[in-house]
Amino acid sequence: MENKNIEVKDENGNDDLYEHFRFLADKGQQPLRVDKYLMNRVENATRNKIQKAAKDGNIHINDVAVKSSYKVKPHDVITVLFEHPPYELLLTPENLPIDIVYEDDDVLVVNKEPGMVVHPGHGNYSGTLINALAYHFENLPNPAIINGVNNTNRPGLVHRIDKDTSGLLVVAKTDIAMTHLAKQFFNKTTEREYVALVWGAMEETEGTIEGHIGRHPKNRLQNTVYLNEDDLHKGKPAVTHYKILEKLGYVTLVSCRLETGRTHQIRVHMKHIGHTLFNDARYGGDAILKGTTFTKYKQFVDNCFKILPRQALHARTLGFIHPTTNEFMKFESPIPKDIQQCIEKWQKYSTHAEQ
Structure with a gap:
């Protein structure tokens, strides 16, 4: 749980401290220094910045200021306070x-x-x-x-x-x-379908990916899949249904339907089954993960990266029940130009490679 904008009073009743973050430690939380705990949860935060916040009395556990060496325990409520309102x-x-x-x-x-x-x-x-x-x-x-x-x-x-x-x-x-x-x-009654271009030739025509998604233990900018029962508390249940739209040699165009909506869900789930999204820099898809060692192939992929300088993921379909009329409404967005041009390049490449 994370809050960023609650005003709180200091011990003298002054309204000059503002809650920027609030986290509730999981019931399976292992003892961990609060500075390390926060580094894994606050994006762009350095250890020095967090330790200074603790030194200034701005990190509280269960409403009590703690040092950076405090060990977080299950069900602890961790808050980070500052004297100015959050920029948000x-x-x-x-x-x-x-x-x-x-x-x-x-x-x-x-x-x-x-x-x-x-x-x-x-x-x-x-x-x-x-x-x-x-x-x-x-x-x-x-x-x-x-x-x-x-x-x-x-x-x-x-x-x-x-x-x-x-x-x-x-x-x-x-x-x-x-x-x-x-x-x-x-x-989970909404309808959400994404189109993704992923690395590798997928074998199954369609399938379902299940696995709890939570923050990566080593890379705090990534999420990962937890499958072991002892680790499930580190994430939340996530389900993605996928179907192949087109096989394009070393990449595959897929349709993904979300049953849940976790952060980076499709990006994490597809990487988990060995098919990282094309040019997804955060999850390693901006490297050549499949293909040949030929220089011409490397140049071809680099050109694709230039055409599509982001992860190949588009939220194409959205359906929901209208809150007033109770009518089911469904909308579709065409595949954007950058992804479409990349798909067309792979279509031409895969066709020539087969000849």
Whole structure:
């Protein structure tokens, strides 16, 4: 659980400390120094920065300030406090273009461009979809908590997609719509289909990937799959259904349908079964993972990387029940130009390779 914008009082009752992060340690949490614990959970945080926060009395466990050497235990509530409000609270409306696929009085369906961050966070306090929504729409619903996570800096947002993933998002315009849509995502009744280009020739025409997804124990910028029963507490259940759309030699075009919505779910699940997303730098897909050693092949792949300078993932289909009319609505976004051009290059290459 992570909160970023709750005002708290210090021991003298002054309103000058602000909660930037809140984490609830799992029931299976092994003893671990709080500075190491936070390094694995706070993106872009250095150990020095965390240790300084502890030294300044800004790291609390169960409402008590602790040193950086404190060992986190199961069910501990860890909070990080600072004297200034989180930058996310200082949400600045920005006149940024939004590709609106559908809009009525209750909902908004947006086709997000690759490269746009969905909501403010560390290193991205402007230029986000939320900044744009704040400019174009007034009084979007801003509930305190969705699924146990504080979201007051994410008006209208029910779900999100990664910065370099393109495609469809639904935004709530009213409190009723927010509650209704949040329940649908929680109950897994929405329909979400992604198109992905992955490394390797997949053998099974279709299949299902299951495995708890949680933060990688060594690389805090990645998530990973946990399968052992003793490790399941480190992640949350995740289910991805996939189907081959086209075999293209050393890569495969697949359709992925989400049953759950974990962070980086498709990227993590596909890597787990040996088919990392094409040009997914965070998960190692920006290297040549399959193919030949010929120089011409390396040049070909490098050209594909230049055409598609991001992970090959697009949220193509989104379906949900309208919160007011109860009508099932389904939207589809065409595969964007960069992914389509990359697919076409692989189509030509695989055709020539077969001859």
